[in-house]
Amino acid sequence: MDNYILVLLFLLSISCQAQTPADIIVGGPCEGCEAIFESGDKKLSSIDTLPLFLENESKLKITGSVFQKDGETPAADVIIYIYHTNRKGVYQTKGDETGWAKRHGFIRGWVKTDAAGSYTFYTFRPGAYPSRDEPEHIHITVKEPGKTAYYLDEYVFADDPLLTKEKKRNSDNRSGSGIMNPVLENGMMTIHRDLILGLNIPDYE
Numbered sequence: 001m002d003n004y005i006l007v008l009l010f011l012l013s014i015s016c017q018a019q020t021p022a023d024i025i026v027g028g029p030c031e032g033c034e035a036i037f038e039s040g041d042k043k044l045s046s047i048d049t050l051p052l053f054l055e056n057e058s059k060l061k062i063t064g065s066v067f068q069k070d071g072e073t074p075a076a077d078v079i080i081y082i083y084h085t086n087r088k089g090v091y092q093t094k095g096d097e098t099g100w101a102k103r104h105g106f107i108r109g110w111v112k113t114d115a116a117g118s119y120t121f122y123t124f125r126p127g128a129y130p131s132r133d134e135p136e137h138i139h140i141t142v143k144e145p146g147k148t149a150y151y152l153d154e155y156v157f158a159d160d161p162l163l164t165k166e167k168k169r170n171s172d173n174r175s176g177s178g179i180m181n182p183v184l185e186n187g188m189m190t191i192h193r194d195l196i197l198g199l200n201i202p203d204y205e
């Protein structure tokens with residue numbers, strides 16, 4: 001094979017770590033998507049509780065179903081990664097973090113959808129950045145079998161005064177809207193968000 005092609009293949013292989021060789025590249029550039037592989041030895045299930053859940057208010061349950069692009073076939077074995085700031089709007093670290101945890105902090109979690117495509121996180125509502133130039137938000141990345149990891153619209157809160165009309169208008173709606181209306185269920189603020197894989201995701205067939 002031509003050396004030039006070999007070099008190109010090598011560069012391609014190191015340019016995106018959020019994939020295995022067989023994965024189809026989707027979703028465009030994604031800084032930090034590799035963090036979806038940082039769950040370590042943890043055995044993933046469809047439910048996860050994030051660190052500091054017990055210590056913080058208001059507690060938040062995030063739940064929903066993941067569907068294939070047809071919007072009705074449940075998507076099993078989809079890894080979902082979320083991370084967010086603490087109540088002060090800081091991505092809280094302990095100081096010994098490695099990898100993306102240095103930037104995302106330790107308030108993060110991973111699930112893998114079950115046969116029905118269900119997922120649930122228990123966490124708490126984050127604070128806005130101290131600069132107050134962004135609404136409160138929870139970042140989310142997904143990795144489905146056969147495709148590279150991609151980010152979705154962040155979970156944001158419809159009642160957040162920092163969520164301006166302009167920000168709402170500029171949403172990409174990646175896998176559906178991330179603008180949430182929490183409701184009180186069994187004593188806990190709960191948000192329901194179904195995800196449609198590939199919806200508004202570049203390069204997705």
Ligand SMILES: [Fe+2]
Pocket residue numbers: 137139
């Ligand atoms: Fe953020």
